[in-house]
Amino acid sequence: MQPVIELLVANHPGVMARITNLFSRRAFNLEGILCGPIGDGRESRIFLQVTEDDRLPRVLKELNGLHDVLGVMLRYDVPAGVFDPRRVGEMKMAS
């Protein structure tokens, strides 16, 4: 399965910009992003689907170093289907 980075973050505005900045600077593609608040909403959980890359260990370390990132885990057990955009794209628009 594809590598997925699971992050626990402080749910501050701008936290997503900090995270994506680490990837965009290196032209390291994020294939999928899934994100939402957990608990009382002060924290969020983020799943980043990435491709296998030599730079992955380093990016994990840098993510860990971000002040708003509370936890980092690399997983290989997340089914790719959860990132499938068609799951939302093919929903009927409520009008």
Place this chain on the structure above:
Amino acid sequence: MKRTGAQIIAHLLTRQGVPFVSGIPGGANLPLYDALGAEGLPHVLARHEQGAGFIAQGAARATGRLGVCLATSGPGATNLVTALADAKADSVPVLAITGQVARPLIGTDAFQEVDTFGLTLPITKHNWLVRRAADLLDVLPEAMALAVSGRPGPVLIDVPRDVQLEAAEFERWPEPAQPAPKKPCDPAGVERFAAMLAAAERPILYIGGGVVASGASEQLTALARASSIPVVSTLMGLGAFPADDPLWLGMIGMHGTPAANRAMTEADLVVALGVRFDDRATGRLQAFCPEASVVHVDVDATEIDKLRAACLGLTADVGLVLDDLLPLVATRHRPIWRARVADLKARGSYPAPGADPARPQDLIGILGASLPEDAIVTTDVGQHQMFAAQHYPVRRPRGLLTSGGLGTMGFGLPAAIGAALACPGRQVVCVSGDGSILMNIQELATLAELDLPVTVVVLQNGGLGLVRQQQDLLFGGRYTASNFLRQPDLAAIARGFGLSAANLGASDDPLGLLAETLAGHRPSLLVAPVDQAEGVYPMVLPGAANHEMIEDRNHAACH
């Protein structure tokens, strides 16, 4: 209690013991300025926000404590950006507080609105856009603690004007900010470190700014002497190890000593302390001590294995690691390695400077001999900076303040002002070039106003010397845009700002004039005309290995 956002900031800064803040007021931070005035926190009015940022940096670099600078929204904030990026590159603890347009105007392209948060996100350790006055009670202590914790660095708080004016109700003030406890190392790691040292035949200590930041100079010196380990340093580590010790080999890298660069290639164990394997220090990385095992100690986990895989990587405070290591280190004499080191040193040191003030190397040497042990030297960026790094005997940690990672021209003068403010009674000299000095020349007004014992020595070579040198070596001597066609009278300019100033080239007794100026302990500027043809050598050309140094421009063609 009821306080406005501005009052909260002013009070928390004052209570933290911040000695002064530097900055420039404007529409979006006027409420804060009003509150600062009421609180009585000393303020230094810079003449450009980049100057304010470097004044804060100068204070922080000279002391290791937090420097604070302020700017208004829009152009005020963008002017700070270079100083923040510079602080990030050299891990300097700075807090910037910027004004922002009022909340309802954010995102409307309002007057003097820029996305300060977005602009500074990649050049700060962390930054905040504060949306409620009450949040400042958490954010400000957190920011002040974060800047000085672990690997130090700049932080920024962007505060909309209406948040500065908003009143917050609260029960009590938050606890003062405390740096996070220093990160110790697990004993197993230290034991392995000791075992590797014991097994090594030709170990070498490769030290950098992290040793200075950690305050680990004493432990470093003790380790080197106990186990007879020669020491080389990056630009940022100069001053952490005594330059008169026989184990000292000097700076490594592009303009390092041949002794230091060669010793690195011969070592079997490289003990890398508070360094980041920067390309200016390592030369071509693949050829950087390829035979050696590396022990790398750094407080920042992201530095370990970043550019060079370490046999042993310890993420911890250098000083704490050395504290734990020292009792495990047996006295060693290493006679063969020491003899080799002495030989490398005898053949591969910089030529001793002479007494001709028209030679930049000599002038730096003369400054080194004239200044007291506790003097602080700042530099700008260029040949003069490298001459200072090569020939000024840095006698203590934080004795030489220079823009290493970002290499920012314009750093020297405001950094000197900040250092002089933070270290009353100590003499400060800024070694600058006739290119760099113009990049923050307006801070001469700040210097004159504050009447600080800062002497600016401008090595005047009629152009952008380091650029010329690179054009000489790499672009066939075609000096595109690196010569000045007219030379401003910098001494007259300085006098216009209210400094005492003179030109050494116009004096019959330049050495006497220099001594007299330094003894004056007041804002002063000396123009020192130097020979344009002098280059900084030895040099490792970009892409070359450190042991392939060229000795002068005539040898450039061979490589």
